[in-house]
Amino acid sequence: MADPRQSRSPRSSNPAGAIRHLAVDERAVSPAVAKTLEAGIVTLYVALVAAVLLGGVVPEYRTAAGDAVGERALVAAAHHVEDAVPATGRAVRVERSVDLPATIRGEPYAIVVDRESLVLAHPAPGIGGRIVLAVPPRVGTLGGRWESSSPSSVVVTGNTSAWRVRLVNGDEP
């Protein structure tokens, strides 16, 4: 009598019948390949997200934050200029040093007088601003320019009714 075990095909563990033998290309991937694929996909994803963020989103946010900082620095500069002019007196000489942030968004900038306003001049196109000054009526001329990279001061001079307010850099007279 033949051995019933021997007549069974070595692959079949199913008592109901023989299993279909799968061809090579119908097999699922093995775990090692799966893990490698996952690592590759995740790396690609991270690279893609980093490229999108650093290329588009982050510079925009830096510019927006730089704009807000610039506006506040401009307002602080305007306050300094307005506070430096005394309300009473005839002959006056005031020299007040002003603290400006050295860079905005990593680049130095300038604050310039344009008629009655202070204007922020920054190399980046999205950062800038303009603020109108409120100075006493006896201030006759307003001029000068501040570079953020050098120490800045306001100089108010005059000995008649028309005073002169200047934005001065460093050790200029």
Added chain:
Amino acid sequence: MTGDTRSMTRAQATLVATAVALVLLTATLAASLALADRTFAAGTREPATRHAAVATADRLVAADSPYTTAANVLDPVSLAAANVSQLRTAIPPLAGRPFEIRLDGDRLVGAGDPEDAHAVERLVLRRSATDVRLSPRFDRASNYSTTLPRRTRRVELTIRPPGGTTVVRVWANDRVVLANASGLVGTFTIGLSVHETVTLRLDADGPLPRGRVQLTYRPATTTKARLTVVVGSA
């Protein structure tokens, strides 16, 4: 073999799990960016409007302001009569913005509706606004002079001399403030200093009984008041 089949299924399942995880990660990233954007937009506060409000308050209460008699001493009448375009010219940051100036809550002058965009409050002294009328007698006994009991910035003098009497000159302390060789008749406004007590003296050739000369002035007394400057965005 059975074990192989099970781990083969699991391998594909972990790929799906990775995909789901990446989708969730992307969704979280997008949500965080949206939240940060909204927070950033809400945080910016228009520092230029705040500067306009503070600068206006500073200019209004300064010693050289046309609406004060001294630093922080406000004349509410002159401020209430202020012209909006005058204010906008004198204080350039107000140009193109709605604003309102209130004293103790009462609106004195304003343009547009600032909707409480940015309000600055200052504690000021407010000059009293009641007039005092005096009708003193000017004769030789009083040396044709009278002293004002309170200091004031200006006094209104009405002179109606009796027939035969001519008032030639009026002195305030040692300053001639009115002079007319043919006689002063009528109402005159004299500017005075709030820093000194004033004695008015008339150069007349006859006595002036009570009622012939009337003085009206606003005494320079002060009370505390709250000045509110509200400036809106342009």
